[in-house]
Amino acid sequence: xxxxxxxxxxxxxxxxxxxxxxxxxxxxxxxxxxxxxxxxxxxxxxxxxxxxxxxxxxxxxxxxxxxxxxxxxxxxxxxxxxxxxxxxxxxxxxxxxxxxxxxxxxxxxxxxxxxxxxxxxxxxxxxxxxxxxxxxxxxxxxxxxxxxxxxxxxxxxxxxxxxxxxxxxxxxxxxxxxxxxxxxxxxxxxxxxxxxxxxxxxxxxxxxxxxxxxxxxxxxxxxxxxxxxxxxxxxxxxxxxxxxxxxxxxxxxxxxxxxxxxxxxxxxxxxxxxxxxxxxxxxxxxxxxxxxxxxxxxxxxxxxxxxxxxxxxxxxxxxxxxxxxxxxxxxxxxxxxxxxxxxxxxxxxxxxxxxxxxxxxxxxxxxxxxxxxxxxxxxxxxxxxxxxxxxxxxxxxxxxxxxxxxxxxx
Amino acid sequence: xxxxxxxxxxxxxxxxxxxxxxxxxxxxxxxxxxxxxxxxxxxxxxxxxxxxxxxxxxxxxxxxxxxxxxxxxxxxxxxxxxxxxxxxxxxxxxxxxxxxxxxxxxxxxxxxxxxxxxxxxxxxxxxxxxxxxxxxxxxxxxxxxxxxxxxxxxxxxxxxxxxxxxxxxxxxxxxxxxxxxxxxxxxxxxxxxxxxxxxxxxxxxxxxxxxxxxxxxxxxxxxxxxxxxxxxxxxxxxxxxxxxxxxxxxxxxxxxxxxxxxxxxxxxxxxxxxxxxxxxxxxxxxxxxxxxxxxxxxxxxxxxxxxxxxxxxxxxxxxxxxxxxxxxxxxxxxxxxxxxxxxxxxxxxxxxxxxxxxxxxxxxxxxxxxxxxxxxxxxxxxxxxxxxxxxxxxxxxxxxxxxxxxxxxx
Numbered sequence: 132x133x134x135x136x137x138x139x140x141x142x143x144x145x146x147x148x149x150x151x152x153x154x155x156x157x158x159x160x161x162x163x164x165x166x167x168x169x170x171x172x173x174x175x176x177x178x179x180x181x182x183x184x185x186x187x188x189x190x191x192x193x194x195x196x197x198x199x200x201x202x203x204x205x206x207x208x209x210x211x212x213x214x215x216x217x218x219x220x221x222x223x224x225x226x227x228x229x230x231x232x233x234x235x236x237x238x239x240x241x242x243x244x245x246x247x248x249x250x251x252x253x254x255x256x257x258x259x260x261x262x263x264x265x266x267x268x269x270x271x272x273x274x275x276x277x278x279x280x281x282x283x284x285x286x287x288x289x290x291x292x293x294x295x296x297x298x299x300x301x302x303x304x305x306x307x308x309x310x311x312x313x314x315x316x317x318x319x320x321x322x323x324x325x326x327x328x329x330x331x332x333x334x335x336x337x338x339x340x341x342x343x344x345x346x347x348x349x350x351x352x353x354x355x356x357x358x359x360x361x362x363x364x365x366x367x368x369x370x371x372x373x374x375x376x377x378x379x380x381x382x383x384x385x386x387x388x389x390x391x392x393x394x395x396x397x398x399x400x401x402x403x404x405x406x407x408x409x410x411x412x413x414x415x416x417x418x419x420x421x422x423x424x425x426x427x428x429x430x431x432x433x434x435x436x437x438x439x440x441x442x443x444x445x446x447x448x449x450x451x452x453x454x455x456x457x458x459x460x461x462x463x464x465x466x467x468x469x470x471x472x473x474x475x476x477x478x479x480x481x482x483x484x485x486x487x488x489x490x491x492x493x494x495x496x497x498x499x500x501x502x503x504x505x506x507x508x509x510x511x512x513x514x515x516x517x518x519x520x521x522x523x524x525x526x527x528x529x530x531x532x533x534x535x536x537x538x539x540x541x
Numbered sequence: 542x543x544x545x546x547x548x549x550x551x552x553x554x555x556x557x558x559x560x561x562x563x564x565x566x567x568x569x570x571x572x573x574x575x576x577x578x579x580x581x582x583x584x585x586x587x588x589x590x591x592x593x594x595x596x597x598x599x600x601x602x603x604x605x606x607x608x609x610x611x612x613x614x615x616x617x618x619x620x621x622x623x624x625x626x627x628x629x630x631x632x633x634x635x636x637x638x639x640x641x642x643x644x645x646x647x648x649x650x651x652x653x654x655x656x657x658x659x660x661x662x663x664x665x666x667x668x669x670x671x672x673x674x675x676x677x678x679x680x681x682x683x684x685x686x687x688x689x690x691x692x693x694x695x696x697x698x699x700x701x702x703x704x705x706x707x708x709x710x711x712x713x714x715x716x717x718x719x720x721x722x723x724x725x726x727x728x729x730x731x732x733x734x735x736x737x738x739x740x741x742x743x744x745x746x747x748x749x750x751x752x753x754x755x756x757x758x759x760x761x762x763x764x765x766x767x768x769x770x771x772x773x774x775x776x777x778x779x780x781x782x783x784x785x786x787x788x789x790x791x792x793x794x795x796x797x798x799x800x801x802x803x804x805x806x807x808x809x810x811x812x813x814x815x816x817x818x819x820x821x822x823x824x825x826x827x828x829x830x831x832x833x834x835x836x837x838x839x840x841x842x843x844x845x846x847x848x849x850x851x852x853x854x855x856x857x858x859x860x861x862x863x864x865x866x867x868x869x870x871x872x873x874x875x876x877x878x879x880x881x882x883x884x885x886x887x888x889x890x891x892x893x894x895x896x897x898x899x900x901x902x903x904x905x906x907x908x909x910x911x912x913x914x915x916x917x918x919x920x921x922x923x924x925x926x927x928x929x930x931x932x933x934x935x936x937x938x939x940x941x942x943x944x945x946x947x948x949x950x951x
Contacts, residue, residue, distance in 0.1 A: 193876030193884045224869055226885065226901035259869035260902045368873050445855065449943055459669035462634055463778050466603030474603045475636065491636035492670045530943050533859055 151301055152283060153312040153337035155179040155379030160285035161275035163267040165219035165257070172219045173268060173275055174286035175240065176333060181210035182377035183342040184252065185349040187357075189370035195223035196233040197253040198371055204237065207249040209342070214333060214373055215240045215272075216254040216290050218318070222263040223255075223368040232265040239269040243276050254331050254371050256292055256318060283316055290318045290331060295413050300405035302398040306391045309382040311338040313398050317406040320413045329367030330357065332406050338395055339378035340385040347387075348396040349374040356403035359435075360411050360524045361442045374399065408524060417526040421451050421508040423461075426520045433470045434521035437512060440468035442523035451508065452527035456499035458486040465512055472514060480511040561711055562693055563722035563747035565589040565789030570695035571685035573677040575629035575667070582629045583678060583685055584696035585650065586743060591620035592787030594662065595756040597763045599780035605633035606643040607663040608781055614647065617659040619752070624743060624783055625650045625682075626664040626700050628728070632673040633665075633778040642675040649679040653686050664741050664781050666702055666728060693726055700728045700741060705823050710815035712808040716801045719792040721748040723808050727816040730823045739777030740767065742816050748805055749788035750795040757797075758806040759784040766813035769845075770821045770934045771852045784809065818934060827936040831861050831918040833871075836930045843880045844931035847922060850878035852933035861918065862937035866909035868896040875922055882924060890921040 152158065159175040166172040186205050188198045204211070215236050222229045237251040244251075255263065280286060287297035298317040303310060319330035340348075353372050378384075385391045412420050423441045428434035441447055444464040450457035458479050466474055475490035481502035486494045502508065562568065569585040576582040596615050598608045614621070625646050632639045647661040654661075665673065690696060697707035708727040713720060729740035750758075763782055788794075795801045822830050833851045838844035851857055854874040860867040868889050876884060885900035891912035896904045912918065 191873060191876040192882050193872050224872055224884075224897070224901065226899055228901070259873065368869075368876065445938075452943065459634055459778075462603050463601060463669065466601040466778065472602050474634075487634070487670075489636055491634065491638070528855075528943065530940055533862065533938065533940050533943055 151312075151314060153314055153335050153377075153379070155337055155377045156314075156335045156375070157279040158283045158286040159275050159279055160289035161271055163217065163271035165217055165264060165267060167219070171285065171289040172217055173271060174216045174289040175213060175272075175275060176286065176335060176375070177213045177244065178211070178335070178375060178377040180377055180379065181212055181250065182375045183209075183340065183345050184211040184376075185342065185346040185374045186252070187349055187353045187372045189367055191368050191370075193224060193368050195221055195255060195369040196225065196229035197222055197236070197255040198369060199230065200233040200237065201252040201254065201371065201373075204249040204252055208247065210250065211252060211375065212244050212246045212250045213240050214252040214254060214375070216256070216331065216333070217263070217268055218256050218290050218292050220257040220261055220263045221255050221259045221369050223259040225260070225262060229263065232263040235265045236268055239272045243272060252373060254369070254373070256290065256329065256331055256369055259368060283314060287316045290316070292318065293320045294318050295320065298406055298409040298413070300402040300409075302402055304394045304398045306338060306380070306382045306385060306394055309380045311336060311380045311382060311395070313338075313402055315402040315406050317410060319410040330370045330410060332357070332372040332403070334372070334374045334399065334402055336374070336376045336395075336399075337378065337380035338376050338385060339380065339382050340376050340395065344385065344387055344392070345374060345376050348399050351396065352400040352403040355400060356407040359438075359522060360407045361439070372403070411524050411526045418452055418454075418529060419506055419508055420524060420526050421510060422522055422524050423510045423512065424520060424522045426511060426513045427517060428470075428514045428519040428521070429517035431519045431521055433516075434514075434519045435523075437465050437468045437470050437472075437514070438521045438523040440464050441510070441512065442525040445528060448525065448528040451503070451525075452529040454500065454504035456481055456486060456496070456503040458492065458499070461510060461512065462487055472516075476515045478513040478515070480513070482509050561722075561724060563724055563745050563787075563789070565747055565787045566724075566745045566785075567689040568693045568696040569685050569689055570699035571681055573627065573681035575627055575674060575677060577629070581695065581699035582627055583681060584626045584699040585623060585682075585685065586696065586745060586785070587623045587654065588621070588745070588785060588787040590787055590789065591622055591660065592785045593619075593750065593752040593755050594621040594783060594785045595752065595759040596662070596784075597759055597782045599777055601778050601780075603634060603778050605631055605665060605669075605779040606635065606639035607632055607646075607665045608779060609640065610643040610647065611662040611664065611781065611783075614659045614662055618657065620660065621662060621785065622654050622656045622660045623650050624662040624664060624785070626666070626741065626743070627673070627678055628666050628700050628702050630667040630671055630673045631665050631669045631779050633669040635670070635672060639673065642673040645675045646678055649682045653682060662783060664779070664783070666700065666739065666741055666779055669778060693724060697726045697728075700726070702728065703730045704728050705730065708816055708819040708823070710812040710819075712812055714804040714808045716748060716790070716792045716795060716804055719790045721746060721790045721792060721805070723748075723812055725812040725816050727820060729820040740780045740820060742767070742782040742813070744782070744784045744809065744812055746784070746786045746805075746809075747788065747790040748786050748795060749790065749792050750786050750805065754795065754797055754802070755784060755786050758809050761806065762810040762813040765810060766817040769848075769932060770817045771849070782813070821934050821936045828862055828864075828939060829916055829918055830934060830936050831920060832932055832934055833920045833922065834930065834932045836921060836923045837927060838880075838924045838929040838931070839927035841929045841931055843926075844924075844929045845933075847875050847878045847880050847882075847924070848931045848933040850874050851920070851922065852935040855938060858935065858938040861913070861935075862939040864910065864914035866891055866896060866906070866913040868902065868909070871920060871922065872897055882926075886925045888923040888925070890923070892919050
């Protein structure tokens with residue numbers, strides 16, 4: 132990978148980690164002073180050449196300013212150069228002032244890169260309802276740009292809020308004889324922190340691919356990953372997933388329906404799935420992750436409805452915390468999912484062990500308990516209504532969740 | 542009120558509490574040995590004369606056997622004589638054996654009262670997925686029937702599971718020159734216990750009223766009370782509300798649309814509202830109750846949708862536990878309610894103090910915190926879209942909730 136050719140004010144040049152970072156991308160990180168603990172709080176991704184970008188955003192109508200701005204900038208510009216992300220402040224629920232601050236973040240990066248402000252995307256994460264001290268960011272950007280990081284690790288740390296650690300995933304696929312790299316970085320803790328609004332993911336690839344196809348690939352991957360995890364049922368004001376593709380790998384552009392398309396979309400899906408699972412698994416107090424897999428449903432929609440209801444049940448989450456194979460809670464939550472189940476025909480398994488069949492309990496408590504105490508628990512609900520299936524990932528809710536969320540602002 | 546004229550095997554007769562219990566009803570309680578702690582676990586309500594009865598039941602498709610049987614018996618018989626309720630075991634998720642056990646409960650009461658089994662209704666509450674030791678119940682019924690309680694307090698205690706205390710409500714209205722009494726008894730703890738399936742309410746009145754009208758009165762009252770409270774979002778397999786009216790007050794039957802109808806339905810609504818609030822307020826660890834009142838909505842459905850989403854948010858519940866006026870969580874949950882809000886036009890108040898307006902925070906933290914630390918917190922979300930409003934009651938979720946629910950079966 133080349134040294135960074137972006138027209139930056141600084142003079143220092145560093146070689147970035149060629150083995151991991153897709154060609155033509157640079158990662159920067161530094162400190163603006165937004166986070167109160169003195170840690171780095173700014174991460175910037177730059178593409179050496181303008182690249183196509185897709186974004187998927189929160190559907191919460193209390194949308195944060197950076198989400199509104201990024202959505203608008205994706206529409207305004209055909210290609211983009213950079214994403215800037217700050218942690219420590221969500222810049223959400225701040226009215227018109229918040230929008231102005233998000234614009235200033237984009238403008239200061241655009242100024243440094245000699246590009247248009249709409250070619251820069253913005254993400255923020257941290258406390259909702261606090262003024263973003265944007266001057267600190269605009270003052271810091273010039274010095275942050277002086278030296279790209281040698282790896283993506285600095286960026287991954289700078290965007291963390293309550294995360295126990297950085298979350299990254301990568302993939303490499305061969306497309307038309309060219310080695311194409313993908314790298315994803317995310318933040319978000321399993322015990323989703325309300326005001327720590329909340330889940331951000333940034334994926335970059337050096338593949339050459341058109342913008343409509345990139346959008347399709349990202350939407351499908353998000354639907355099967357980030358949209359199938361739940362911690363506490365709340366949706367953040369700031370959730371965003373970005374996918375940038377700059378074509379630096381030199382492959383001929385990926386076309387829909389081809390083997391190359393399958394490879395690229397498969398790699399993006401894998402990265403999203405890995406980041407989503409890392410988010411669920413992270414978090415203070417989260418003892419374990421569970422997958423609820425609904426099988427033999429009449430159609431995918433009903434499979435998903437049942438899986439989502441079980442994964443969203445606070446009673447199931449607390450049983451998971453206690454390692455208690457409390458099958459009654461799973462059956463009861465399936466029963467209120469809105470799907471017209473015949474409970475007497477439903478079977479429930481923990482791993483390969485049956486817990487409930489013919490409307491009554493079966494199985495040995497000690498065997499089921501062992502399954503429920505694994506680091507990753509598999510719950511299978513077999514509806515016997517058809518052939519569709521769907522999965523949902525979730526984590527337990529424990530004492531620390533309450534401690535963190537009850538006393539969060541104290 | 543007369544001494545009990547039901548044809549019971551026993552000889553002892555007692556005068557029941559005339560001031561409180563509606564004429565012609567008898568309350569019994571005793572111990573069958575279902576509860577492991579040795580406390581009373583059987584409650585029976587008998588009407589001296591056959592009475593009209595209405596029931597509203599859980600919509601959970603994992604329906605417990607007693608609910609299935611009571612629903613069937615309400616259809617089979619025009620009038621009913623008694624309800625038997627056991628605590629300590631929900632008789633849920635037990636397949637055909639559970640149905641047989643529920644039938645045996647009805648039969649032993651019918652035998653004692655010389656009535657048909659379908660004239661007896663059944664309710665159970667306690668652990669899901671455990672076999673009901675029905676022989677203990679059938680053996681105990683004869684001795685329980687020997688002596689009616691002098692008040693309803695014994696019944697109220699016998700049906701408790703994890704309730705901190707009994708829950709009762711009463712009313713007295715004048716209908717056509719006759720004094721009509723109403724008495725309600727409920728069980729269910731704010732920190733809804735999953736396997737302690739879960740909420741039961743029994744309301745009796747000596748009013749004379751037809752069955753279709755009684756059903757309408759109960760449905761409307763339940764919709765505005767028990768259906769507008771939430772603890773943790775899970776719906777039990779056993780939830781039931783019964784309303785019996787035996788006509789012993791001697792009023793001429795209440796007709797729809799009259800002033801008498803309004804008085805009677807008003808009294809039933811008040812009793813349901815009181816019992817519902819007692820359920821929310823009860824529960825280990827529940828520090829306070831909150832009402833989320835959504836005002837100036839376009840229509841009642843959207844007011845209810847927003848209220849329900851806020852009341853169901855775990856983040857709002859934990860903030861309530863911490864006494865933290867964390868308005869961002871309320872705004873964010875309203876934003877994901879599915880209602881097309883313009884967040885910039887929404888106003889949020891704690892009590893009479895505004896916290897959020899024009900898309901940005903207002904108000905003094907210390908003032909808002911004082912409101913949030915009251916025993917009963919009022920949150921008002923003003924949508925400025927129309928004239929409709931709706932309320933939802935909920936309680937906080939605290940450490941004890943987790944402790945109880947994670948380690949429940951350990």
